[in-house]
Amino acid sequence: xxxxxxxxxxxxxxxxxxxxxxGLLALGPALARGFVLSYDMVFVPNPPIGSAELGLxxxxxxxxxxxxxxxxxxxxxxxxxxxxMILLGIFVVACSGAxxxxxxxxxxxxxxxxxPTPVTGRPSGxxxDxxxPTPxxxxxxGxxxxxxxPTxxxxxxPGDAPGRDRHALISGRxxGxxxDxxxPxxxxxxxxxxxxxxxxxxxxxxxxxxxxxxxxxSGLIAxxxxxxxxxxxxxxAERLIMGQWALLLGYAGLPWxxxxxxxxxxxxxxRRLGGALIPAAVGGFxxxxxxxxxxxxxxxxxxxxxxxxxxxxxxxxxxxLVLSLVWLIPSFVVPVHxxxxxxxAFAARSDTPFxxxxxxxxxxxxxxxxAVPAGYxxxxxxxxxxxxxxxxxxxxxxxxxxxxxxxxGIAAVGGACLAALGLWAPTRAALSxxxxxxxxxxxxxxxxxxxxxxxxxxxVGLGAGISWLLSTAGQAVSAGRPIAAPVRPANLxxxxxxxxxxxxxxxxxxEPATDRxxxxxxxxxxxQDARTRAADRAARQRAGRPAGTRAAAAGPAAVIxxxxxxxxxxxxxxxxxxxxxxxxxxxxxxDWLRARQIIEQDRRPGSVLLLPWAQYRxxxxxxxxxxxxxxxxxxxxxxxxxxxxxxGSIAVAPESPEAxxxxxxxxxxxxxxxxxxxxxxxxxxxxxxxxxxxHGPRLTSQAGLPGAQVVLASxxxxxxxxxxxxx
Numbered sequence: 190x191x192x193x194x195x196x197x198x199x200x201x202x203x204x205x206x207x208x209x210x211x212g213l214l215a216l217g218p219a220l221a222r223g224f225v226l227s228y229d230m231v232f233v234p235n236p237p238i239g240s241a242e243l244g245l246x247x248x249x250x251x252x253x254x255x256x257x258x259x260x261x262x263x264x265x266x267x268x269x270x271x272x273x274m275i276l277l278g279i280f281v282v283a284c285s286g287a288x289x290x291x292x293x294x295x296x297x298x299x300x301x302x303x304x305p306t307p308v309t310g311r312p313s314g315x316x317x318d319x320x321x322p323t324p325x326x327x328x329x330x331g332x333x334x335x336x337x338x339p340t341x342x343x344x345x346x347p348g349d350a351p352g353r354d355r356h357a358l359i360s361g362r363x364x365g366x367x368x369d370x371x372x373p374x375x376x377x378x379x380x381x382x383x384x385x386x387x388x389x390x391x392x393x394x395x396x397x398x399x400x401x402x403x404x405x406x407s408g409l410i411a412x413x414x415x416x417x418x419x420x421x422x423x424x425x426a427e428r429l430i431m432g433q434w435a436l437l438l439g440y441a442g443l444p445w446x447x448x449x450x451x452x453x454x455x456x457x458x459x460r461r462l463g464g465a466l467i468p469a470a471v472g473g474f475x476x477x478x479x480x481x482x483x484x485x486x487x488x489x490x491x492x493x494x495x496x497x498x499x500x501x502x503x504x505x506x507x508x509x510l511v512l513s514l515v516w517l518i519p520s521f522v523v524p525v526h527x528x529x530x531x532x533x534a535f536a537a538r539s540d541t542p543f544x545x546x547x548x549x550x551x552x553x554x555x556x557x558x559x560a561v562p563a564g565y566x567x568x569x570x571x572x573x574x575x576x577x578x579x580x581x582x583x584x585x586x587x588x589x590x591x592x593x594x595x596x597x598g599i600a601a602v603g604g605a606c607l608a609a610l611g612l613w614a615p616t617r618a619a620l621s622x623x624x625x626x627x628x629x630x631x632x633x634x635x636x637x638x639x640x641x642x643x644x645x646x647x648x649v650g651l652g653a654g655i656s657w658l659l660s661t662a663g664q665a666v667s668a669g670r671p672i673a674a675p676v677r678p679a680n681l682x683x684x685x686x687x688x689x690x691x692x693x694x695x696x697x698x699x700e701p702a703t704d705r706x707x708x709x710x711x712x713x714x715x716x717q718d719a720r721t722r723a724a725d726r727a728a729r730q731r732a733g734r735p736a737g738t739r740a741a742a743a744g745p746a747a748v749i750x751x752x753x754x755x756x757x758x759x760x761x762x763x764x765x766x767x768x769x770x771x772x773x774x775x776x777x778x779x780d781w782l783r784a785r786q787i788i789e790q791d792r793r794p795g796s797v798l799l800l801p802w803a804q805y806r807x808x809x810x811x812x813x814x815x816x817x818x819x820x821x822x823x824x825x826x827x828x829x830x831x832x833x834x835x836x837g838s839i840a841v842a843p844e845s846p847e848a849x850x851x852x853x854x855x856x857x858x859x860x861x862x863x864x865x866x867x868x869x870x871x872x873x874x875x876x877x878x879x880x881x882x883x884h885g886p887r888l889t890s891q892a893g894l895p896g897a898q899v900v901l902a903s904x905x906x907x908x909x910x911x912x913x914x915x916x
Contacts, residue, residue: 200292201285203409204416208284211420212277214758215429217766219276223774224269226816228560228805230432232272234777236260239825244519248832248844249527249631251473253516255435256822258471269774275434279441280420282468286444287419287645288412291652293448294593295411410659410750415652418580419444421757423540423553423573424644426562426764430771431555432817433638439476440641442468446480447645450487450505451594455497457488457504463512470512474520478632479641481509482604486596520629526844527631529621534836535634536611541570549608551577552644555637556836559815562763563771572760576753580647583654594649600642607639655750662746775811777819778905781876785823787900787908788872795871795911796847799830800892801878802855808877810905820874829870831855861893866914873897873909880907 219225224232236242242257244250262271428437445465450457462484469480488501510517537554539545540561548554551573553565565573589598610616610633623630763769788797797820805815821828829851833843843849847868854864865873873894875881880892882904889897894909901908 201289204285204288204412205281207288207413207416208281208420209277211284211417211758212280214766215280215421215764215768216273216276216772218770219767219772219774220273221774222269223776225272225276225772225774226432226811226814226819227430227772228432228557228815229817230434231817231819231822232259232268233819233822234268234782236263236268236822237825240827241821241825244516245523246827247523247846249525249628250516250519250523251475252435253473253519255438255471255473275438276429279434279437283425283437283441283444284416284420286416286441286448287648287652288416290444290448290451290645291415291593291649291656292408292412293452295591295653295656410747410754411652411656413652414655414750414754415648417754418576418651418757419645419648421761421764422644422648423551423562423565423761424640426565426761426768427553427555427557427560428638429764430560430562430768431557433475435472436475436479436638438472439469439478439480440644442466442476443480443483443641444645446484447487447594447597450484450501451491451596454491457501459504459508462505462508466508466512470515474513474516474632475638477509477513479604479639481505482607482639483597483600483642483645484509486599486603487594488596490596490599524846525628526842526846526849527624527628527634528842528844529624530839531631531634531834531841532611532617532621532624534834534839534841535636536617537608537637540566541574542566542568543570543574545612546609547574549605549637549640550574550643552640552647554608556635562761563769564763565761570760572756576651576756576760577647579654579753580651582650583652583657584646584650586654587657588646588650588653591653593653594646597642597646597649601646602643604639604642607633608636610636651753655753658746659750771814773812773814778810778903780901780903780906781823784874784901784906784908788824788826791871793871793913794869796827796829796869797824797872797874798851798855798865798870799828800855800873800875802831802852804830804832804834806877808905818876820876829868858893860895862896862911865894866911870911872900873911875907875909876905881905 213220224234226232236256236259238257238260240246242253242260244253259268259271259275262268425437425440428440442465446462446469449462449465453461466477466480469476484505485502488505489498491498491501535556537545537549538556538558539548540553540555540558541548541551543551545554551570553561553570555561584598588594610620620630620633624634758765767773799818799820804817806818807813807815818830821830829845829847831843831848831852832845833848833852834841843852851865851868854861873892875892880888883891884902888899888902888907889895889909892907892909894911897909897911899907900910
């Protein structure tokens with residue numbers, strides 16, 4: 190089994206290594222000891238398993254089952270290492286997946302095109318072809334009649350003596366001429382062999398052997414180009430800074446899902462598709478949504494329309510539904526509230542000089558202006574726009590024509606349309622009305638996350654374009670070789686034509702010197718030789734593949750391929766080294782862990798209130814970077830915190846019912862002790878604000894908690910315990 194797994198993983202070794210290198214470069218200081226805390230990315234030591242991890246604590250089940258999976262994995266290895274493995278795995282899986290998608294689909298298409306032969310309709314290696322009559326003689330190759338029939342090239346039977354007076358049908362001279370023994374066939378395109386039996390020339394352009402050689406030249410660079418472009422772009426940078434690692438898990442697994450759907454043009458194996466969807470299943474509803482957006486069109490756009498497409502669609506939807514039950518069930522069990530005002534707050538915005546549409550096309554345009562990587566935006570992003578335009582051209586001209594990923598273009602356009610819903614007033618109004626009708630439509634508020642299929646289409650298009658460029662250059666190099674240069678023996682001086690010298694001089698004046706000149710200088714040829722060679726030269730010029738341009742064709746193409754491979758990293762340096770230092774691993778303060786221990790050891794029931802009444806924090810010990818308050822993940826006890834969001838001047842109402850109930854009391858400025866005790870609150874945690882570092886009897890009154898007990902007070906945290914209710 191291990192040998193079989195190793196054999197399957199071997200083709201993905203280089204792309205996976207490239208993804209690992211990109212991950213190391215992107216994370217940098219985030220790989221040190223400690224936890225990376227950035228916006229929604231909150232990992233804690235020894236995470237508990239409570240109702241929140243199961244999606245039963247209220248509000249949308251955004252962290253289901255991702256937090257549960259992390260909590261279970263932390264039972265085996267420390268949570269900080271779980272975080273680092275997930276972040277590195279995103280880059281490895283994304284890069285290797287995009288590379289595997291391009292390489293696998295190109296190999297599959299090439300095999301599909303080369304399978305039938307032009308004459309027999311059978312595979313070229315089919316044994317039946319050995320006995321099938323040839324298109325010229327009408328006899329099988331081994332038939333005796335075929336052995337005695339003159340060939341179209343030499344004009345004599347293969348067993349004839351060289352000196353027989355049978356004229357050649359093409360060369361125009363008697364076949365007894367010794368030159369015919371060593372002249373290659375001008376029609377078949379098979380390599381010529383000298384007296385020693387050595388191949389002199391490559392096959393003709395367009396033959397399967399030459400096409401395979403061209404694919405080998407681009408077999409590594411083109412998939413790597415696709416992988417690097419998919420793993421290193423503004424979408425990944427902005428979502429990583431936002432801490433949305435669960436969404437990026439689904440993003441990383443997306444090319445594997447599309448590959449699994451596209452490579453099985455008939456029945457889709459549900460088990461294999463389920464395996465490809467595991468990253469999205471762990472990521473939750475957002476990750477599964479972008480996977481469904483790409484998988485459904487791919488299932489419908491196979492080579493077999495009709496009932497086959499219907500069965501494929503049923504398989505895809507069934508697997509997605511089964512893997513989504515873990516968050517679908519809590520969303521129906523627990524009431525979900527979504528504020529329609531979030532449509533305006535989460536609408537895509539312009540982060541480049543090319544407008545909101547241009548920013549989305551460039552895989553940017555996230556709603557949070559603070560999540561834009563350093564150095565991106567402004568006119569410096571014009572280079573990335575060029576890469577995106579080249580990728581779009583490559584997809585339309587190469588990937589789409591070769592049907593590398595059927596349906597991916599539809600998913601990309603659909604995702605771009607969803608991302609642009611917040612750009613115009615009519616679409617914003619329609620989406621707000623839809624959310625008011627059913628809160629499930631709130632997933633469309635942050636439409637920029639649906640650019641994932643577009644990112645994959647651009648990566649595949651860029652890789653397919655580079656593959657076409659390198660293949661074309663390889664064919665041009667091969668076409669620069671002589672197709673039928675005869676090896677002239679030196680003893681045929683008597684066959685020289687009177688105008689041979691003038692004809693040869695004319696040809697040499699218009700053709701660069703090649704290694705054929707030595708052969709021709711060894712002996713003269715006839716007028717027919719000169720005319721044949723001149724016609725061959727003219728045909729190559731009409732085809733645009735002049736001889737002697739091997740280095741000129743291959744050199745620039747290889748340089749362009751390497752530059753495109755490095756372009757994403759060079760044009761987006763703000764993602765490197767922990768997003769320019771924004772992603773750093775830090776330890777939690779010791780007082781935090783001590784306060785958690787005190788709360789967990791208290792056997793009396795009660796919930797915990799988190800103050801200040803805001804969702805995000807900027808702790809000094811976290812280098813001032815914004816982060817979702819970690820306390821709801823530190824405790825298994827029911828937490829009450831403000832999950833409302835303020836984006837500029839737009840306020841998005843809280844989704845938790847407890848927050849909506851206690852919010853007016855907490856913001857009123859009145860004493861809260863009695864009301865909080867009535868609501869079942871046992872502890873109050875203050876982890877930010879001006880109260881930190883203060884001591885004395887007035888601390889409780891300043892916090893609005895008269896009669897409460899100060900259990901722990903430091904420069905990082907204050908823990909209050911409310912008195913028990915009387916009676």
